Amino acid sequence: MTLRLPHLPGLLPFLVPALLTGGGVALPLLYLLLRALEAQPGALQEILLRPKNLVLLGNTLTLLLGVLLLTTLLALPLAFLTTRTDLKGKRFLATLLTLPLAIPGYVGAYVLLAATGPGGFLPLPRLEGYWGALLVLSFITYPYLFLSLRAAFLGLDPSLEEAARTLGLSPFRAFLKATFPQLLPALLSGYLVVGLHALGDFGTVSLLRYETFSYAIYLQYSAAFDRVYAAWLALFLLLLTGGLLLLEGFLLRRLFLARTGKGAGRRARAVRLGALAPWAYLLALLPVLLALLLPLYALVHLASRFPRENLQGLSEAFFHSALAAAPTALLAVGMALPIAYLAVRHPSPASRVLERLAYLGYAVPPLAFALAWVFFSLKSLPFLYGSLPLLVLVLSFHFLAESLGPIRGALHQVPRRLEEAARTLGETPTGAFFRVTFPLLWRGAAAGGALAFIGAVKELPITLLLAPMGYSTLATRVFGYTQEAMFAEAAPFALLIVLLSAAFVGVLLWSERRF
Amino acid sequence: MLKGIDLEVYPGEILALLGPSGCGKTTLLRVIAGLESPDEGRVHLEGRDITPLPPERRGIGFVFQDYALFPHLTALGNVAFGLKGEDRLERARRALERVGMTLFQNRRPGELSGGQQQRVALARALAPGPKLVLLDEPFSSLDAGLRAATREEVRKILKATGTTALLVTHDQEEALSFADRLGVMRGGRLEQVGTPEGVYLRPRTPFVAQFLGRTNLLPGEGRGRYAETCLGSVPLAEPALGPLLLSLRPEALRLIPPGKGPVGEVVAREFKGHDLTYRVRLLGADREVLVQESPTAPYRVGERVGIEVVGEGVALEAKTPVGTD
Numbered sequence: 001m002t003l004r005l006p007h008l009p010g011l012l013p014f015l016v017p018a019l020l021t022g023g024g025v026a027l028p029l030l031y032l033l034l035r036a037l038e039a040q041p042g043a044l045q046e047i048l049l050r051p052k053n054l055v056l057l058g059n060t061l062t063l064l065l066g067v068l069l070l071t072t073l074l075a076l077p078l079a080f081l082t083t084r085t086d087l088k089g090k091r092f093l094a095t096l097l098t099l100p101l102a103i104p105g106y107v108g109a110y111v112l113l114a115a116t117g118p119g120g121f122l123p124l125p126r127l128e129g130y131w132g133a134l135l136v137l138s139f140i141t142y143p144y145l146f147l148s149l150r151a152a153f154l155g156l157d158p159s160l161e162e163a164a165r166t167l168g169l170s171p172f173r174a175f176l177k178a179t180f181p182q183l184l185p186a187l188l189s190g191y192l193v194v195g196l197h198a199l200g201d202f203g204t205v206s207l208l209r210y211e212t213f214s215y216a217i218y219l220q221y222s223a224a225f226d227r228v229y230a231a232w233l234a235l236f237l238l239l240l241t242g243g244l245l246l247l248e249g250f251l252l253r254r255l256f257l258a259r260t261g262k263g264a265g266r267r268a269r270a271v272r273l274g275a276l277a278p279w280a281y282l283l284a285l286l287p288v289l290l291a292l293l294l295p296l297y298a299l300v301h302l303a304s305r306f307p308r309e310n311l312q313g314l315s316e317a318f319f320h321s322a323l324a325a326a327p328t329a330l331l332a333v334g335m336a337l338p339i340a341y342l343a344v345r346h347p348s349p350a351s352r353v354l355e356r357l358a359y360l361g362y363a364v365p366p367l368a369f370a371l372a373w374v375f376f377s378l379k380s381l382p383f384l385y386g387s388l389p390l391l392v393l394v395l396s397f398h399f400l401a402e403s404l405g406p407i408r409g410a411l412h413q414v415p416r417r418l419e420e421a422a423r424t425l426g427e428t429p430t431g432a433f434f435r436v437t438f439p440l441l442w443r444g445a446a447a448g449g450a451l452a453f454i455g456a457v458k459e460l461p462i463t464l465l466l467a468p469m470g471y472s473t474l475a476t477r478v479f480g481y482t483q484e485a486m487f488a489e490a491a492p493f494a495l496l497i498v499l500l501s502a503a504f505v506g507v508l509l510w511s512e513r514r515f
Numbered sequence: 516m517l518k519g520i521d522l523e524v525y526p527g528e529i530l531a532l533l534g535p536s537g538c539g540k541t542t543l544l545r546v547i548a549g550l551e552s553p554d555e556g557r558v559h560l561e562g563r564d565i566t567p568l569p570p571e572r573r574g575i576g577f578v579f580q581d582y583a584l585f586p587h588l589t590a591l592g593n594v595a596f597g598l599k600g601e602d603r604l605e606r607a608r609r610a611l612e613r614v615g616m617t618l619f620q621n622r623r624p625g626e627l628s629g630g631q632q633q634r635v636a637l638a639r640a641l642a643p644g645p646k647l648v649l650l651d652e653p654f655s656s657l658d659a660g661l662r663a664a665t666r667e668e669v670r671k672i673l674k675a676t677g678t679t680a681l682l683v684t685h686d687q688e689e690a691l692s693f694a695d696r697l698g699v700m701r702g703g704r705l706e707q708v709g710t711p712e713g714v715y716l717r718p719r720t721p722f723v724a725q726f727l728g729r730t731n732l733l734p735g736e737g738r739g740r741y742a743e744t745c746l747g748s749v750p751l752a753e754p755a756l757g758p759l760l761l762s763l764r765p766e767a768l769r770l771i772p773p774g775k776g777p778v779g780e781v782v783a784r785e786f787k788g789h790d791l792t793y794r795v796r797l798l799g800a801d802r803e804v805l806v807q808e809s810p811t812a813p814y815r816v817g818e819r820v821g822i823e824v825v826g827e828g829v830a831l832e833a834k835t836p837v838g839t840d
Binding site: 413415417420422426429 | 548549550569570571572573575576577579581583584585587596597599639640643
């Protein structure tokens, strides 16, 4: 006698939206490929052999590697200092060090442009091009690596390091040989997030005029109107992103083979810093100063010079941002719920593919994703092109993954057994959902919605390509004014975005609260 | 995978299903509760076929292995979950009182110890007055010290409320001491059902004999009231004829100074305080037997000893898989 799952047809309401969502991510990307292959054979050869491609590839890769290196130099020691040492106030420092996440790349670039060079309040030459982009991207993305490494340091099994010491290794060698290998998975997953941001960044490189694939795609699309070449550049960028994903997956599998146990419950003894403490504070304050206080000072300082008569534009942009972001949040949660439900309750190869697709929509550089949707909608849904619903739809597909995280986490807190317990106590499946699942899930869903909302408010390239004519949001205003070097005009828009995004960190912390 | 299980639980009794992990005991409980549907076979409750009913309409309580308490509700809220009507909180309080948890009624599951959660889970399952309550390894997450006491308490509560209970466990001591009757499962089959004494003293298959306590399995030749084996002639609990497999408990054997009976050499000695188990290799036969002795037995490893049969052996139904009746 074999057993089957009861009530399989009950899965249908989950399966249909989940499949639609998967299609929404995958179809446009396929269409991008078709579109790129439309070129005449001669033109195709010319496009593929352009020397410019190699320059762009070189620029993109140097920026990627530079950002990975600089974020490591920042995040690794900071994660160590705030977890394994006796540094006073390390919890507070850790929160401060996470806050630069609230600054979108284009705001970082804006601050750098406004603060330096002629007219800037810092007596420094204007930092543009590679070094500017490297600094901005590193200082706003290092928190991802920092958080990942911190979690690893906290979950570390100290007995391995102790075992190494009893086998005769010096403290430093023990760290290198016993502890560091345990950190590698966290380092890699941090690198993946930072790398995806560096590859996908559009705002920073275009404002600082550093020619990477993203910047070149935008130029081809908006200025040169060479859409086929833009499609090809987007494909190159997609390949690069795919390569990064595969490399990370490959390395992670190799590394996990070497790991045997999970971290123990015991905490490691704090390392005493002694005379080194001032240096530790200095290092910790560097990013706080550069990525938090400097931008805030610049924004407030410049906002005070904002022409009053533009207030109308500010409220209009805020309204436009909210009008796009609120339905995006609802839709993203609506799509994330069935995918998370399938992934957690009915894990199968198919549900895993769906979940991967959702994450793919997030990992794909937003500019390439937006371009794919421009082509796709012009061909298949021309009546939607240039409308608010299309913008909302594409934003939802992109930010779906941000909602997925907290919802998935919350669903894991509602083991199937709890629903079963409710059933044996006389509840129908629907009753069990409302009395047990939902009360445990709503916090995660709310957090997922908030994250998608904030993400949509900060988002730039998708909005630039897909917003209706004349529909300017906070983000596009900052971008537009900064391109024209109208720094005072841009300031309140940027300030509003940063304040909204600061709520991001708060929402994350709140959603992780347990019963 | 369950194969041809035929099991009847009588009103008011506690029946324990015992088996190694993966033998299908939990699946059987889930089928009875309606959490999984069988491809074949029926489930009857008080003469009514409940196979097509969803779990909420079966009136069967379930105590999950990890208790599955609702983390967002207090102890009282958990117990009141399955109750309806104006007086539901009052009834929930009474149910909590029965398990001695009145003081903790406003705590959330996260603020309760394992034993306390266990009692709330039991109160929750019993509160709606189910005809049958199913318990899935209910004591396995408790400390060894707490286990025996909780077991006794739960048994008292079940008996006081007159609830019929079906418990699954892999702990033989638990099954023997907790249940009125017990069934031994293996590989999705029910091998034997009976009173704890009956199953322990009269195992029907080698698996049952070995799973409930330790035993010596010896081939022999039945001669009616006794059987001829390598230990000489062994009295049988039930008369049997022809070749057979014999289960002979270690306590049915005793060590004596080597004489004319079977002789062996002590291979290992396991002192357990209240008793002492010897492993003895028989001379002339390539076979080891377990002998349980009093803790004062003087024999050391390497010594020659004689073996005397002082108890009865049980003839097993070798090889043929056993259905039940």
